Amino acid sequence: MKKKVALVTGGLSGEAQISYKSAITVGNNVDRERYDLYRIDINSEGWWYEAANGEKSKVNRDDFSVTDNGAKINFDVILLCIHGTPGEDGKLQGYFDMLGIPYTSCDAATSALTFNKRYTVAVASFGGISVARSMHLFKHTPVAPNEILAQLSLPVFVKPNNGGSSIGMSKVNEAGELAAALDKAFKEDDQVLVEEFISGREFTIGVVRNNAGIQVLPITEIITKNEFFDFEAKYQGRSEEITPAQIDAAMQEKLEAAARRVYEVLNCRGVVRIDFIYNMTADRPFMLEVNTVPGQSEASVIPQQVRAMGQSLKDFYSSIIEQALG
Template identity: 30%
Template sequence: MNAALSLPRTTDPTAFGRVAVLMGGTSSEREVSLDSGRNVLEALQSRGVDAFAVDGIPALVDAIRAGKVDRVFNILHGNKGGGEDGVLQGLLDALKVPYTGSGVLGSALSMDKIRTKQVWLSVGLPTPGYLRLGKGDDVHDAARKVGMPLIIKPSCEGSSVGISRVFDDAGLDDAVSLAARYPGELLMEQMVVGDELTVGILADGGGHVALPSIRIVPKGEWYDYNAKYVAEDTQYLCPGLDGAAEDEIRAIALAAFEAAGCNGWGRVDVMRDRASGAFFLLEVNTAPGMTSHSLVPKAAREVGADFEELCWRVLETSL
């Protein structure tokens, strides 16, 4: 599958006007967002864009009211004060301020892992079997239905926050207690044993292109928060696959992204079962990280777009 990018829509930094790089916020992913935001701000300014930092949605509203904002580069992560759950997007739509990335529908749906899975299953896309856990549900009975090993996680968090891998009945209660610290429903999901991969999606030429896949090889047992943002020994292989398998994962990721109503840019996380080679969709990230450890920049480099060029391309999604 060809992932070469077409020419940018503009080469004039003044075409964007004043750009608020929205970062930080109050979600559990605040520190990651601040790191991403600083990198994006520096990249845009290096290309001549009149960009400035804004920390959180209330400060953004103040800047908009003061007439200082022509468009928003959204690099807030998470929900409930983050920028990925559709609330920010609805606000900016109402205020008629253009912004990067997915709109209300794609943002809100993708932040809810359970409802994203329901959409994927309705159109025949593969995702691990699961059960929704409500307050007071018998988690041990649910685990017998899903089968061990399994994953328990908050339905509406990202960056591996609140996730546990459970291999036996003894670990269930602690896993549920951890996930329940976060708002929203809980998701119990079959654990796919195999390779963890991710596929970046970027608007290009009137549609979207799937960037080369990345296979993630953490030093530890799995790709947790520490492996994502702290450890220096996680390996990233790009492209993660070759031949027909690479074509297949990129096609599935692109279909998943568009089925969830997403647009602009994002990242689709996928597991590949070691025994069968089958792919299983996990989630869509509509405002992926842009830190030194982040994955979309690594994939973009494979098609000739350095970090500054990637930030420019993402900013173009607001035009």
Template identity: 30%
Template structure:
């Protein structure tokens, strides 16, 4: 009997991002859930300087025992780089004659240089399948300004907002006259509530904008929506499906970074959400519509605000949702009957199927 070779899965984690630590927590769960009967794990750590290193595990990183170089924590691993057109070949930079090959890459990277299309473009050039959305869906989903404008154009309701670039003249009083009080200020292209602040007056708004510009070159000022935070998970390529709907309630002023990842008592996760069947259907339908409008593939988590008057607004879409123990994406799928391990398996299979279809496209006339 001929044994089937294991599929080599490169788990890409860490990253040059303020969400680096969240990525480590997510990656640990994904690695632990990988089906060892089908897949061979190839951990690839991206440190905060942007260096890629092959490592044995991430346990020492989670334990805070990493060495430092130029003030940046790195691992005792092999420096590597993908070769353009190399079909998954990772060259060992210390010995250019040596290589490691992967069949597919699962980027568990949050934030810039991870879920914004940059890694997805690199992997496309390298000729290796990539879990999750491709370049365009990743780039659109990461930019809250662009994604909200596309959703609005498609008739999908979003909260009123302004977007400002660094250097723009901003009349805070005029913004507040238009949007009302309070408002939320967000870096346009970050997740995990990093840099998000609530402003109650013009001086607080200016301070929040200044703080957000430390993380991004574009920021959003968004009308406050009083309501419940509802979420739905999407899985698939051409014919995606949705999970049961979940709800997050926080004891903090809003669902902050601390509430998501540090204070485990701050957030209450309710899966399935206590909403009526009609609203559940509406959430799931809008999730699929948003997924398609924003050119997503593979996976996404769609976040909503459900107002007291019953109106539903899309807050944002996340193309590489968290996979930590407190993350809603895997929890909603578990509640839908899809176990964590099978979810990871399906995501890998979807990436390989999509890659195979793309390989059939003509490249000459």
């Protein structure tokens, strides 16, 4: 019997549109000889199963089953493809844990932790990874810009703590710009992270666990025409991604070791993508954040890295599904 796989897409954040694109690539590359694939769309109007003939019906939330051609379908495994809430922050993970259905992403605790940028850098740093010096601010306890600048040196980076896609972020070069940057970030989130700016080359690295253990994918360098890898650079072509990165062996080794260590320390599962800045003066990578459901549209970094490794996306997704099935 083929295993029944639910490809879960959509989500309740601005990243839903990106999730639909990722789900197209993933859906096209799931091996249909081995798995029966069912597409589930979780959006603000409900949880929907879309049958092959385009007919939509509601998912039964008691057991996450669907009805297909009059037959009740229970899933063997969930292929999670939602960026942002509720698929990348531990909420669906907790729900699937309650139902006892395995899924392809990090577990509930790791997903919730890594969705919080400050908690992520705190735990990674505890595990020996270099991270930027930072302050964690809460809307209910305002901190004056001069108090922040007494603790952190300019330039600083201001970002919503639970955000994504570079929305609400600013690089602050002068003290006078800080208040406006804080307002902008607090519009997106009740928590804001202010980090010292790390200068250097930017890299992003996919890491996955398969039968052979933890595997670091070929490294991608991000070269942006903008001041940082902002929304425009990410989605409107204002950047170049080079896979595999053109770097010397020593730098490659340090980046790979850091990526592997982050995956271990945070007890990750499935494929994650970790962002780093390599600072030349310190001669080591600084971790920025961990994406536990990274973008997987045709042009996204993870498919680029899998191709650069010489593996087919079909084999890649089969291996992720098999890992989740245990």
